[in-house]
Amino acid sequence: MVKIIAKNISKYFKKRNGYVIALDDVSLTVESGARFGILGPSGAGKTTFMRIIAGLEVPTKGELYFDDKLVASNNKIIVPPEDRKIGMVFQTWALYPNLTAFDNIAFPLTNMKLSKEEIRKRVEEIAKILDIGHVLDHYPRELSGGQQQRVALARALVKNPSLLLLDEPFSNLDARMRDSARALVKDVQEKLGVTLIIVSHDPADIFSIADNVGVLVKGKLVQVGRPEDVYNNPVTIEVANLIGEINELEGKVTKEGVIVGNLKFPLDKSYKSERVIVGIRPEDVKFTKDLINDENWILVGKGVVKVIGYQGGMFRITVTPLEGSEDEEIVTYMDHPLKRKEEVLIYVKKGSVKIFET
Amino acid sequence: MRPVIRATLHYLALVVISAIWLIPVYAMLINGFKSNLAVLSTPVLVPPTSFSLSAYHIVFNALERPLLNSLIVVIPTALISTFLGAMGAYFFYTLTYSFSKFLSSLSDFLFSLITLATFIPYQATLIPLTRLVVSMGLLDNYLGIMFAMLIFYIPTGALLMSMFISVVPRSIIEAAKLDGAGDLKIFMKLILPLSLPGFISTLIFIIIEAWNNFFIPLVLVTTPGMRLIPVAVESYTGGYGTIYNETFAAAVIASIIPLAIFIFLGRYFIRGLIALGGGGKGV
Ligand SMILES: Nc1ncnc2c1ncn2[C@@H]1O[C@H](COP(=O)(O)OP(=O)(O)OP(=O)(O)O)[C@@H](O)[C@H]1O
Ligand SMILES: [Mg+2]
Numbered sequence: 001m002v003k004i005i006a007k008n009i010s011k012y013f014k015k016r017n018g019y020v021i022a023l024d025d026v027s028l029t030v031e032s033g034a035r036f037g038i039l040g041p042s043g044a045g046k047t048t049f050m051r052i053i054a055g056l057e058v059p060t061k062g063e064l065y066f067d068d069k070l071v072a073s074n075n076k077i078i079v080p081p082e083d084r085k086i087g088m089v090f091q092t093w094a095l096y097p098n099l100t101a102f103d104n105i106a107f108p109l110t111n112m113k114l115s116k117e118e119i120r121k122r123v124e125e126i127a128k129i130l131d132i133g134h135v136l137d138h139y140p141r142e143l144s145g146g147q148q149q150r151v152a153l154a155r156a157l158v159k160n161p162s163l164l165l166l167d168e169p170f171s172n173l174d175a176r177m178r179d180s181a182r183a184l185v186k187d188v189q190e191k192l193g194v195t196l197i198i199v200s201h202d203p204a205d206i207f208s209i210a211d212n213v214g215v216l217v218k219g220k221l222v223q224v225g226r227p228e229d230v231y232n233n234p235v236t237i238e239v240a241n242l243i244g245e246i247n248e249l250e251g252k253v254t255k256e257g258v259i260v261g262n263l264k265f266p267l268d269k270s271y272k273s274e275r276v277i278v279g280i281r282p283e284d285v286k287f288t289k290d291l292i293n294d295e296n297w298i299l300v301g302k303g304v305v306k307v308i309g310y311q312g313g314m315f316r317i318t319v320t321p322l323e324g325s326e327d328e329e330i331v332t333y334m335d336h337p338l339k340r341k342e343e344v345l346i347y348v349k350k351g352s353v354k355i356f357e358t
Numbered sequence: 359m360r361p362v363i364r365a366t367l368h369y370l371a372l373v374v375i376s377a378i379w380l381i382p383v384y385a386m387l388i389n390g391f392k393s394n395l396a397v398l399s400t401p402v403l404v405p406p407t408s409f410s411l412s413a414y415h416i417v418f419n420a421l422e423r424p425l426l427n428s429l430i431v432v433i434p435t436a437l438i439s440t441f442l443g444a445m446g447a448y449f450f451y452t453l454t455y456s457f458s459k460f461l462s463s464l465s466d467f468l469f470s471l472i473t474l475a476t477f478i479p480y481q482a483t484l485i486p487l488t489r490l491v492v493s494m495g496l497l498d499n500y501l502g503i504m505f506a507m508l509i510f511y512i513p514t515g516a517l518l519m520s521m522f523i524s525v526v527p528r529s530i531i532e533a534a535k536l537d538g539a540g541d542l543k544i545f546m547k548l549i550l551p552l553s554l555p556g557f558i559s560t561l562i563f564i565i566i567e568a569w570n571n572f573f574i575p576l577v578l579v580t581t582p583g584m585r586l587i588p589v590a591v592e593s594y595t596g597g598y599g600t601i602y603n604e605t606f607a608a609a610v611i612a613s614i615i616p617l618a619i620f621i622f623l624g625r626y627f628i629r630g631l632i633a634l635g636g637g638g639k640g641v
Binding site for chain 2: 054056057058075077080081082084086087088090092094095096097098099107108111112155159
C-alpha cells in the first residue's frame with residue numbers, strides 16, 4: 001500500500017477576471033493503509049484535491065509524493081494517472097453506460113495482461129464480496145442507485161489498487177442505504193488493507209469510516225486530527241459546525257463568564273476580544289424543570305421553550321434565553337417532550353463549552 | 359392565445375411548409391411515368407392518364423453504371439470520413455483537456471483551421487486538386503475521386519463529431535484513464551459506442567453531401583464509364599434538347615439511395631440531434 005504526502009499544494013483555476021484559488025498551500029500526510037477523511041463545505045476544494053492525487057488535475061504549486069516517489073510537482077504531472085495504481089469512485093460514479101456491470105468491473109482488468117478466466121474469476125470474486133453477483137449482466141441504467149454505487153466500488157477495487165479514492169460516494173444514496181454502504185466500504189478496506197481517502201461534507205461518513213480527518217475550508221486545510229478530537233476541540237466555529245451539530249450563541253465576555261441575555265457561561269481562560277461565540281453540542285445541554293445535583297452539570301440560567309420537533313425517535317427542543325437575547329437559540333434532544341412557552345433551567349456539561357474568538 | 363388556436367396555427371404552418379417541399383417531389387414522381395408526348399402536352403401537376411415505364415426503362419439502363427460508381431465511391435468515403443473525423447475530434451478533445459496551456463491553445467487554433475477548411479468552396483480548389491490527383495496518377499480512378507472527397511469530408515466529419523463527442527461526460531473518460539485504458543481503447547470502446555447516434559447522423563450527412571457532389575467527379579473523371587450519378591443526371595438537361603420525362607425519371611433514380619438511407623437510418627439522425635440537446639442520453 002502507498003503513503004501519500006502532499007507538500008504545499010496550491011491549485012489556481014484561471015477565470016476570465018483573475019484566478020480562483022481552489023487549494024491554498026495544503027500539506028498533508030496519509031500513512032500507508034490508513035483511512036483518511038476530508039471534510040469540507042461545498043466548493044472547499046475537496047474534489048480538486050482528490051483529482052490532484054489521482055493525477056486528473058495538476059497542482060499549480062507544490063509537490064505530491066506516493067511513498068518517496070514524486071508524482072507531480074509545480075504544474076507538471078510526473079507519473080500519469082494510469083500508472084498510479086488508483087481506484088477511484090467518482091462523485092457521479094461515472095459507470096460506462098454502454099457496458100454491463102460485468103464489463104464495467106472487468107474494464108480495468110482488460111488493460112492488464114490477464115486471461116479471460118482470470119478476469120472472470122476476479123470480477124466474480126469482488127462481485128460476491130459486494131453482493132452484486134446477480135446483476136452482473138445488467139446495464140448501469142438497469143441498476144438501483146445502491147447497486148450502481150457498488151459496481152463503481154467493485155470497478156475501483158478489482159485491480160487491487162494501492163490507493164482508493166472515494167469522492168462523496170454516498171451522496172446519491174438514500175439515507176437508509178448509507179449506513180450499510182459505509183460499513184461495506186470499511187469492511188472491504190480492512191480486508192484489502194488499501195490506503196483510503198474519502199471526501200465528504202457529511203460528518204457521518206467521516207465518523208464511520210475515517211481514522212483521521214482533515215478539514216478543508218475555502219481551499220485551506222484548517223485542522224487535521226482524529227474525528228473525535230476535531231469534534232471535541234474544533235479550531236473554529238465553522239469546523240465545529242462541519243463535523244456535527246452545534247449551538248452557536250453570541251456572547252459578551254465579563255469577569256464572571258460569557259453573558260448571553262440572562263445566561264452566564266463559565267470561562268476557562270481569559271479572552272482578548274469582548275464579543276465571542278459560544279459553541280455547545282446538543283448532547284452537552286440539558287433542559288430541566290428541577291435543579292440537578294450533579295457537579296458535572298452547570299446551571300447557566302433560565303430559558304423558555306420555543307419549538308418542539310420530533311426527529312429520529314427523539315424530541316428536538318429549542319429554547320431561548322428568558323430575557324435579553326430572544327433570537328439566540330439552544331437545541332437539544334430529549335426522550336420526552338416539553339410544553340411550548342414552558343420555563344426551564346438550562347444546564348451545560350462541565351468542560352464542554354467551546355469559546356471562539358471572532 | 360388559446361392553446362387550441364396555437365396548436366392549429368402550428369399545424370397549419372407545418373402543412374404549408376411540407377406542401378412547398380412536397381410539390382416538386384410530387385411533380386418529379388408523376389412526370390417520370392408520362393409518355394414523351396404526355397409530358398409535353400399536360401400540365402406539370404396533372405397526373406398521367408396512362409402509366410408509361412418507358413422513360414424509367416431507358417434512364418435506368420443508362421444510369422446503372424453511374425449508380426454503381428457512386429455507391430463504390432460514396433459509401434467508403436463517408437465511412438472513412440466519419441471514422442477518421444471522429445478520431446480527429448477525439449484527439450482535439452484530449453488536447454483541449456491536456457494540462458499544457460500551449461497544447462490546448464494549439465488545439466483550439468488547429469480546430470478553427472479545420473472548421474475554416476469545411477467552408478472552402480470546392481470550386482476554388484479545383485485546379486490544384488486536379489493537378490495533385492493527376493500527379494498521383496489517380497485521374498479517372500475511384501481512388502482519386504475518393505481521395506479528393508476525403509480532403510473535404512474528413513474535416514466535416516471532425517467538425518460534426520466534435521459536437522457529438524463533447525456530450526460524452528468527461529468523468530467517464532477520466533475513469534477509463536484511471537483504469538489504465540489507452541486513448542485508442544477509450545475511443546473504440548467508449549467514445550464511439552456512446553456517440554453512435556451522432557456517428558450515424560454524421561455518416562448520413564456525409565453520404566448525402568458526397569452523393570450530390572458534382573464538381574469533384576466532373577473534373578476528376580474523363581471517361582463516360584467512370585461517371586458518378588450527379589454528372590450523369592446533369593447530362594439529361596440541356597445538350598440538344600430536354601426530354602422531360604427522362605429527366606424526371608433520372609432525378610428519381612438518383613435520389614433513391616439517399617432517400618432510402620434517410621428512411622432507414624433517419625431515426626438515428628434525429629436521435630443524434632436529440633443527444634446534442636439532451637445531455638448525452640442518445641444511447
Ligand atoms: N475546472 C475548473 N475550472 C474552474 N474552477 C474550478 C474548476 N474545478 C473547480 N473549480 C473551482 O474550485 C473550487 C473548488 O471546487 P471543488 O470541486 O474542488 O469543490 P468541492 O469541495 O468538491 O465541492 P462539492 O462539495 O460541491 O463537490 C470551486 O470554487 C470551483 O468553482
Ligand atoms: Mg466535489
